[in-house]
Amino acid sequence: MNLPPKTLWELQEVGKDLYSHGLVTSHGGNLSLRSGVGMWITGTGTMLGRLRERHISFVHPDGHHEGPPPSSDTVLHSTIYAITSAQAVTHAHARHMTALSFDTDLFVPPDFEGALHLTDVPIIAPGPRQTEQIASALQSRLVVFLRGHGAYARGNTVWEALHWVMALEESAQIEVLRRSISGRA
């Protein structure tokens, strides 16, 4: 499979945005785009802020891949594409949301933008059923959160998936600030 230049450019730009906004550390997170019956996905352990063509893998419907070993989240991305209309998926380690995720099953954004776009965000507990739980939650939500780990967002484009991850982390940061101002733990 030949990686279309536009796809490479989109993954590079979104990867740079995630890294420069502190939504992933040097080697964290992953990105994918649906392509026909398969998908383009970042390789395992790649640096999202420094993506090159050699870091992008193509995964076929039967699971075999071309290019570098795909992300360790490949089965989750495939499951999301199988049961939702997502065209792109972004995974990022949003730190304020991670801090808030330990004590709740649902995050309700306190700010106008977050409430408008996201309404509420399910927090999934890590475990043997997390793949199917994250994918099914994304049938009705734009973004869901794996407790203590990170966000998974879907979009019609990779830009849209980036938007939902950034909106969630902004809301989480506002919630943390709000709690610190009001003295709540």
Ligand SMILES: [Zn+2]
């Ligand atoms: Zn992760």
